[in-house]
Amino acid sequence: MIEIENIKKAFKDKVVLKGISTVFQKGKTNLIIGGSGTGKSVLLKTMIGLIRPDTGRVLYDGRDFYEGDAEVKQAIRREMGVLFQGGALFDSQTVEQNVRFPLDMLTNQSMEEKKERVAFCLKRVGLEGTGQRMPSEISGGMKKRVGIARAIVMNPKYLFCDEPNSGLDPLTSVKIDALIKEITEEFDITTVIITHDMNSVMEIGQHISFLYQGDKLWTGENTEIVNTDVPELQEFLFSNKLLRDLKP
């Protein structure tokens, strides 16, 4: 579980996060949704330590990420997996080398152990036998799967995904969403996903935080979201025709 409490962040006089509090649950796909420029990426960055919030706390299973000592912070960092937008693969390295990268950087495992772990992760994301291919030889959906394999190779407790469906067609997006949800449940990971894909909201929105201009205006599940009475969320949801047709 990750708890964030009263996270505020401003860049000079531009206030981006106005005091966000929420809880991201273990074994669930926790979505952060909202329109462009509303602070989703900045919030995610404050959670993983790329941007320090001006005030507020981030607690990883009760451990304070910013106020804990250096070892606690280091331990939490090692428990994080991140799926970057676009996959962020190294083009000059094979699929296997890409997935192995965190193990090479952060562990003392033997090459045999690392290869075994990489093979397990590649198999889990449906890419068995592709380790020797180059990123340029595989499709966009496969690249995302490689990114997921790399994000889980260290057996993370916390998984962060920034727009996992960007650049994918609708069918591939559904498959990637389903894979992230399966992995989250199977390995009991606290997964946090930034998205503005309404399909993802309905498919895997087990816990949703809606941001609007740096405030959190709504929290809940996909099953109840269409019943919201928050006007900003209604506007966000029902800009999508499919959902407009479902409007109660």
Ligand SMILES: Nc1ncnc2c1ncn2[C@@H]1O[C@H](COP(=O)(O)OP(=O)(O)OP(=O)(O)O)[C@@H](O)[C@H]1O
């Ligand atoms: N390092 C920075 N310095 C100054 N302003 C920033 C910085 N990072 C983000 N911002 C500003 O913070 C605001 C929120 O940006 P953020 O990237 O979090 O939006 P977002 O909700 O993720 O949007 P999108 O869906 O378009 O990615 C934007 O106005 C952005 O310009």
